[in-house]
Amino acid sequence: MQSAIQAGNVEALHLLIWSGLFEKIDVKLLCWALRNAGDGGLGLQGRLRTINCLLRLGYTVMSERERGKVEMELAEMRDDGIMGGDEERVDFVKAVVNSETLKGKINIRI
Numbered sequence: 049m050q051s052a053i054q055a056g057n058v059e060a061l062h063l064l065i066w067s068g069l070f071e072k073i074d075v076k077l078l079c080w081a082l083r084n085a086g087d088g089g090l091g092l093q094g095r096l097r098t099i100n101c102l103l104r105l106g107y108t109v110m111s112e113r114e115r116g117k118v119e120m121e122l123a124e125m126r127d128d129g130i131m132g133g134d135e136e137r138v139d140f141v142k143a144v145v146n147s148e149t150l151k152g153k154i155n156i157r158i
Contacts, residue, residue: 074114
């Protein structure tokens with residue numbers, strides 16, 4: 049699963065889940081993926097595609113506590129990007145927070 053995430057291979061992610069080889073996307077994997085998602089050769093949009101795939105498959109079944117951990121991870125990534133002058137990281141966090149899956153569910157100011 050981690051190899052597919054790092055490669056940004058959304059098709060492989062879907063196959064792993066749908067085939068039953070990987071039952072649940074937990075908060076630990078999702079937070080790891082936020083920092084390590086590959087772009088599949090598509091840049092920022094590819095990374096967003098990879099994360100959105102995982103969010104659609106796992107975020108909706110997470111507990112409030114787990115969702116809070118995802119929110120904290122995104123806030124930390126935003127802060128790291130702002131403090132380090134990494135505009136691409138800030139843009140990525142903004143895109144994830146404004147994604148169809150998370151829009152209105154996470155309260156992070158960008």
